[in-house]
Amino acid sequence: MPKPCNADGSQQSPAMDADGMPLISGMDALGIPAVSSLELTMDVTFESPKTWIPTVDASFLPKVGQRFTTLGLGIKFYMDYAFAGGFDVRHSTMKRDREGGVTMRYMVCSREGVKGGGKRTVGKADDAGGDSHKQRRRRISNRVECNAKICFRKDHTGEFVVSIFVEDHSHSLCSEPSKVFMRGNRKLDVAQQAFISNCIKSNIGPSKGFRLCKEGAGSYANVGATNMEFHNFKRDLQAYIAGGDGEMIIKKFTQKREVCDGFVFDYHLDTENRLSRLFWADTISRSNYSLFGDVISFDATYGTNRYSLVFVPFTWVDNHKRCVTFAAGLLTREDSESYMWLLEKFKSGMGHSPRCVVTDQDPAMKVAIERVLPECRHRFCMWHIMTKVSEKSGVELARNEVFRRKLNGIVWSDKICVAEFEAQWQALMEEYRPVDNRWFCKLYEERSFWIPAFFMDLPMSGLLRTTSRSEAQNNVFGQFTRPHSSLVVFYVQFECVLEAQRHKQAKMNAECEAYLPEFKTPLPMERHVAQLFTITIFYELQREIVAGCFDCRVVGIHEEQGQIRYDIKGADNTDAQMEVLPTQYVVGRWCKQRNVGAYTTRGCHGDTGELGSNRLWAEINASAALVGNNSGRVSRMVQVLQELRGEFTSGDNSAGHVGGNMSAIEAFCGVSRPRSITIKAPAQAKNKGSGK
Incomplete structure (x- = not known):
């Protein structure tokens, strides 16, 4: 068989590899007879390139010469057209005048251009024959050099005119079911942003939050966003805080103190102006300390923030024997100097020292308590x-x-x-x-x-024997926080723990007021004790009353110096004498009236915006529940909400609305991003429990 020739009649040279060696075809190497070129010819027919034109209503179709008063209105018009037509758009070339104003803006199809990723970057090691070259992450691309675009130019009147409009696309357009995944449609609305913020407060991750949102919306198609948007919200939150974490948490505490004099806090900076120590306590916590602060227990815990700061909550029990948090602190180091500073701020903020402190055998805590609280009894766990x-x-x-x-x-x-x-x-x-x-x-x-x-x-x-109360409460804080949380996010989650703690205690207060326990004896003392103490304490006293009623008997009564004495014999035949119960044995901290209203009032009403927002969502959810599946009610409620939305958005440019997630993130943080940073974020701590 003749060898293949070039166009000029010369014989073709065999194909060579990079080392100059001839390449052998697979059939020659296996000894398979050669096949003529006619037999290898494949019948492949290439169709001419197609173009796709979006089919939309005439009111959505842009036209050359169409005018818009602002560039934003023109861009929004084109994006609405893209959504109806089934393609995404992105910003392209832009020109400005000498004053910085935009004079021209191109909007192109998102599939314009060619793929730019996946190429190998050749380094010095490649030239030397090494294998240390880097491969960029392999990513799919939808770039097909689509030429669909629009151009807005500013004329002498200050309006923007459509100067170029190309509607032909070199690719197929999105079908109706696929439009939900278009980039322009994958956006979080205000309700979803508020929902994600609440998920972060409750330490619910983006993936689980997305699934919960789907259950509320009915289907993934009704969510209007994907799992990626939920993760991006958290990414934007971290980027919003970034290096301003220290400045923002102090600003947040300062604002809380301005609206509530009962909120106390203090902080300490190191030589590099980095936040190294922080202490805070709100009004309700200080009120609880005045009622139940005869004893405190504190135990350091770790893994609550991205800086590995030591978290030290001050804890004890209320009149229901439930854990109550009095104050909290964050420390960069676990030395005696840091604990002394923390105890000094605790003592000054609370007004008096406790009678006893329960800790572990940490030597730094022991030294700090001896110096700052010399009148206090210190007990080891x-x-x-x-x-x-x-x-x-x-x-x-x-x-x-x-x-x-x-x-x-x-x-x-x-x-x-x-x-x-x-x-x-x-x-x-x-x-x-x-x-x-x-x-x-x-x-x-x-x-x-x-x-x-x-x-x-x-x-x-x-x-007072152990620090189990502190460890139990630390476990609760660990469930609501994560090791990568910023200080701002950590404090928001800390407040959620306190809110849950106070809700449970308010519920137990209500049970004490509204219910009577089951009585087991005919003694009037049992009923008197039930009216005096909380239910938890009553049940402990009831066991003693029952034992005294049925397992003991009075064997003698006599009077000595104006006091009546009873001779009592127990079930084990041991005699006992009990005087009339003196009033000093009624300890006030276990009575019902000790904390009436302490947990039901917020103490300060500085968070009026948050309270109003929560009330608004409660009303909307209640109305939606009443609507049900009634089509008439659904239409009516949708109409009312749309009318209100139009009323609120018209002429509200002065409100300074921030696009994207920024407005929701700022509302979540409670403070705006600092323009200048004087208090730097804490340095990464290295303590015995930080894993460093």
């Missing part, structure tokens, strides 16, 4: 101490159940005095001689900080 016994006592004693039982009987007992504890402790140490006797010696030296016998004179000593 017994649970943290006892969990280390297995490690410190050695393998044999850790498995010795008798040793553990004797140790627990000595340590946890609240029925022995100090002298009895010391004697029993010394006897136990001499009997078993733990391996790490230094650790046990250290515990004995610090016995006044954690053994119950040393706190018998302190009210509620049975509740």
Whole structure:
């Protein structure tokens, strides 16, 4: 078979590779007989390029010479035309005059141009024969050199005129079901922006928020946006805050104090003007401290913000034995100086010191409490101490159940005095001689900080043994926050935790007012106690009353010095004597009236805009629920809302509306983005719990 020739009759050279070696066809390499070029000819017919013209109503079709008073109106008109026609548009060439005003603007089809991604970038290593070249992320492209476009030019009258309009497209247009995915249609409306903001407050991610929004709208097509727009809102929020986090959180606190004198806060800057310490407490928290602040517990927690700052909430229990937060702080470092600063701000903000503070064995906390709160009793968490016994006592004693039982009987007992504890402790140490006797010696030296016998004179000593209250509340804060949250977002989520906490307590207050518990004895004292104390406390007292009524009996009554004394014998045949219940045993912090209204009032009404917005959405949702599937009501409500929308948008250019997500983000943050930054965002902290 003759070899293929060039046009001038010369024989064609075999194809060569990059190294100059001839390329062998696959058939020759396998020994397959050559096939004539006629047999390899494929019958491929290429049709001539097609053009697609959008089919729209004549009122949407632009025309050359059409005039618009502003460029924005012209762009909106063309975008409405693109939506009706089934294609996306983007901004292109623009010209300005000497004053910076726009004199010409091109709008083109989004599929104009050619693909520009996916090309390999050749580096120095490629020239040297290395393999360290970089491949750009492979991305699909819809660029097909479409020539559809429009041009607006400004004339001498100041209006914009359509000078060029090309309506032919070199690609097929979107079908009706696909229009929902067009870029111009994938936008978040005001309701969706408010919904995403509420999701962020409740620590609900964009993907889950998108699914929840779909359930509310009925279908994904009714949402009007995709999962990407929900993620982009959070991206825009992070970009809005960016480096102004420190400035914005202080500005937010300053605004809260301006509208409410009861809100207190303070902060500290390092040598680089970076925020390093922060303390705050609102009016309701301070009011709760005045009622229930006889004891506080605080334990540092981590992973609540992007800077790895240590979060320190001050917590204890209210008259329902539920956790209540008094104040909170953020620290860059966990040293004694930082804790001293925090306790000083807490003491000055609350007005007085607590009677007792419960913490773990952190040495920095111990030093800070001794210096700032010298009149306060400091108690270590017994649970943290006892969990280390297995490690410190050695393998044999850790498995010795008798040793553990004797140790627990000595340590946890609240029925022995100090002298009895010391004697029993010394006897136990001499009997078993733990391996790490230094650790046990250290515990004995610090016995006044954690053994119950040393706190018998302190009210509620049975509740003061551990920091479990702080750890439980820290777990709640961890559910509402994320490690990558900014300070502004963290504080918004912190307020959501307080709001949920106060809602539960208000509900329990209402139950105390509206319900009576079930009585189990005919004694009038039981009914009197039910009227006096909260339900939680009543049930604990009721067990004592029932035991006294059915398991004890009075064996004698006599009067001494004007007081009546009762001789009582219990079920275990032990005699007991009880005087008339003195009034000092009625502790006010457990009574119902101690916090009436404390949780139901906001204390300050500075967030009137937020309250008005919440009320508005509540009315809209209630009206939508009443509409139901009634077509007449649906048409009526839609008509009313459209009329109101037109009324509010007409002539409201002075409102300074920000396009996109910015207005919703600013409303979420509560403060505008700072133009200049004097308080820098905190530096990345490196503490024992930050994972650094």
